[in-house]
Amino acid sequence: MRFVTTIIIGAGQSGLAMSRHLTARSIDHVVLERGEVANSWRTERWDSLRLLTPNWQSRLPGYAYDGPDSDGFMAMPEVVRYLGRYADVSGAPVVTGTRVTKVRLAPGGYQVSTSQRPWQCRTLVIASGACNIAAIPSQTAGLRHTVNSLTPMQYRNPGVLADGGVMIVGASASGMQLAREIHASGRHVVLSIGEHVRMPRTYRGRDIQWWMDAIGAMDVRYDAVEDIERARHLPSLQLVGTPERVTIDLNSLRKSGVELVGRLVGLGDGKAQFSGSLANNCALADLKMNRLLASIDDWVDENGFADRFPASYRYEPTDVGPKTRLSIDLQDSGIRTVIWATGYRPDYSWLDVPVLDRKGRIRHDGGIVAAPGMYVMGLPFMRRRKSSFIDGAGDDAADLAAHLSHNLDRAAA
Numbered sequence: 488m489r490f491v492t493t494i495i496i497g498a499g500q501s502g503l504a505m506s507r508h509l510t511a512r513s514i515d516h517v518v519l520e521r522g523e524v525a526n527s528w529r530t531e532r533w534d535s536l537r538l539l540t541p542n543w544q545s546r547l548p549g550y551a552y553d554g555p556d557s558d559g560f561m562a563m564p565e566v567v568r569y570l571g572r573y574a575d576v577s578g579a580p581v582v583t584g585t586r587v588t589k590v591r592l593a594p595g596g597y598q599v600s601t602s603q604r605p606w607q608c609r610t611l612v613i614a615s616g617a618c619n620i621a622a623i624p625s626q627t628a629g630l631r632h633t634v635n636s637l638t639p640m641q642y643r644n645p646g647v648l649a650d651g652g653v654m655i656v657g658a659s660a661s662g663m664q665l666a667r668e669i670h671a672s673g674r675h676v677v678l679s680i681g682e683h684v685r686m687p688r689t690y691r692g693r694d695i696q697w698w699m700d701a702i703g704a705m706d707v708r709y710d711a712v713e714d715i716e717r718a719r720h721l722p723s724l725q726l727v728g729t730p731e732r733v734t735i736d737l738n739s740l741r742k743s744g745v746e747l748v749g750r751l752v753g754l755g756d757g758k759a760q761f762s763g764s765l766a767n768n769c770a771l772a773d774l775k776m777n778r779l780l781a782s783i784d785d786w787v788d789e790n791g792f793a794d795r796f797p798a799s800y801r802y803e804p805t806d807v808g809p810k811t812r813l814s815i816d817l818q819d820s821g822i823r824t825v826i827w828a829t830g831y832r833p834d835y836s837w838l839d840v841p842v843l844d845r846k847g848r849i850r851h852d853g854g855i856v857a858a859p860g861m862y863v864m865g866l867p868f869m870r871r872r873k874s875s876f877i878d879g880a881g882d883d884a885a886d887l888a889a890h891l892s893h894n895l896d897r898a899a900a
C-alpha cells in the first residue's frame with residue numbers, strides 16, 4: 488500500500504489541470520490513468536473528428552496553443568500530442584496503465600484499489616471523464632438482430648459500417664457530424680431529431696466560440712443559473728470544426744440529401760416511430776439561436792464596438808421540408824445500421840462511497856462532492872458553462888485546488 492496526499496483519477500485535461508494546481512501548491516499527488524495521457528481522445532473518438540473549439544481556446548493552466556493556426560481546429564492526433572506535451576511540461580506525476588477498480592472510505596481518507604498496487608490518500612479528485620459510456624435509450628431493445636447497433640464511441644469511419652442505409656438517433660454535435668460524414672460517403676442517412684441546440688459556426692465575421700467567450704457566456708457560474716439541472720443536460724452545440732469553417736445545421740444536411748425525422752419514440756416489429764414534434768423542436772432551436780445572436784448584438788452595441796464588426800443579420804429558419812415520415816420500416820428503407828448519438832454518461836462502477844443519487848449521478852456542489860476531501864472535475868456545467876470543455880478545466884481546477892488545500896490545512900491545524 489502506498490500513501491499519497493491526493494489521488495487524481497484520470498489524465499485527461501481535467502486531471503492534468505488539477506495536477507498543475509496541486510503542484511503549484513506543493514501538494515503531493517499522483518494521477519492514476521488506466522491507459523495513457525489523453526486516453527479518451529486516443530481511443531474513444533472517430534477518425535475524422537476535429538475539436539469544435541478553436542485552437543486558441545485550448546487554454547490550460549500555464550499552457551496555451553502556440554502553433555501556426557490559432558483559429559483552426561485540432562484533429563485527434565494533435566489533441567493527443569497537445570495534452571501529452573502539457574503532461575510533460577507540467578511534470579504531472581501520471582501513473583499510466585493503472586485502472587482504478589475500487590474506491591472505499593478509509594480512516595482519514597480513501598483506499599484506492601487498482602489494477603496495479605493499492606493506494607491510500609487523504610483527498611481524492613475524480614477526473615475520470617463525463618463521457619465514459621454512451622447513453623443509449625431503452626428503445627434499442629426493440630431493434631431486430633439484422634440491424635447493427637453502434638455508438639459514436641464505437642464508430643470510426645463509414646468503412647466500418649455494414650452495407651446499406653444508416654439511421655442516426657440524436658442531432659447534437661456527434662449525430663450531426665456523423666450524419667454529414669456518412670451521407671457524404673454515399674449512403675442513405677435518416678437523422679432522428681429531438682431537442683437540439685442550433686449554432687452557426689461564424690457570426691458577424693467571428694467564430695461563434697469567440698463571441699461566446701467575449702460576451703462571457705462560457706464563464707456563467709452554476710449558482711447563477713435558474714435551472715441548473717436542465718442546463719446540465721442540454722445537448723451539445725450543433726457545431727463541427729473544419730478548415731473551411733462550415734456551419735452544420737439541419738438545412739444544410741437536408742439540402743445535401745439527409746432525411747430528417749422527429750424524435751424516436753418507438754422501435755418494434757422492424758419499424759421505427761417518430762414524434763410529430765420535429766417542426767416545433769426546430770422552431771425552438773431557431774428561437775434560442777436568435778436569442779444568443781441578439782445578446783451578441785447587444786454586447787457589441789453596449790460596448791460601442793459596432794464599427795469593428797459587420798452589421799448584424801439572421802440565418803434562415805430551419806426548414807424540415809413539406810413532409811417528414813412518422814414511421815419507417817427499417818428493412819424496406821434499407822436501413823442496416825442504427826447509430827445512437829444520444830449522449831454520454833460517466834462510469835462510477837468502481838466508486839464504493841455513498842455519493843451517487845438514485846440516477847447514479849455524483850452528488851456535488853460545484854465539484855465539491857458530498858464526502859470529505861472528495862472532488863469531481865469535468866462534468867457539464869459543473870462550476871461554469873465551460874466546465875466540460877478543455878478551456879474550462881483551468882478555472883475549475885484553480886477553485887477546487889484552493890478548497891482542497893484549505894481542507895488539508897484545517898485537518899492539520
Ligand SMILES: Cc1cc2nc3c(=O)[nH]c(=O)nc-3n(C[C@H](O)[C@H](O)[C@H](O)COP(=O)(O)OP(=O)(O)OC[C@H]3O[C@@H](n4cnc5c(N)ncnc54)[C@H](O)[C@@H]3O)c2cc1C
Pocket residue numbers: 496497498499500501502519520521522523524525526527528532537538539540585586587588614615616617618619661831837864865866875876877878
Ligand atoms: C466526441 C466528443 C467531442 C468533444 N469535442 C470537444 C471540443 O471540441 N472541445 C472541447 O473543449 N471539448 C470537447 N469535448 C468535451 C471534453 O473536452 C472531452 O470529453 C474531454 O475528453 C473531457 O476531458 P476530461 O479530462 O474531463 O475527461 P477524459 O478526457 O475522459 O479523461 C478521463 C481519463 O480518466 C481515465 N479513466 C477513466 N476511468 C478510469 C479508472 N477507473 N481508472 C483510471 N483511469 C480512468 C480515462 O482513461 C481518461 O484518460 C468533446 C467530447 C466528446 C465526447
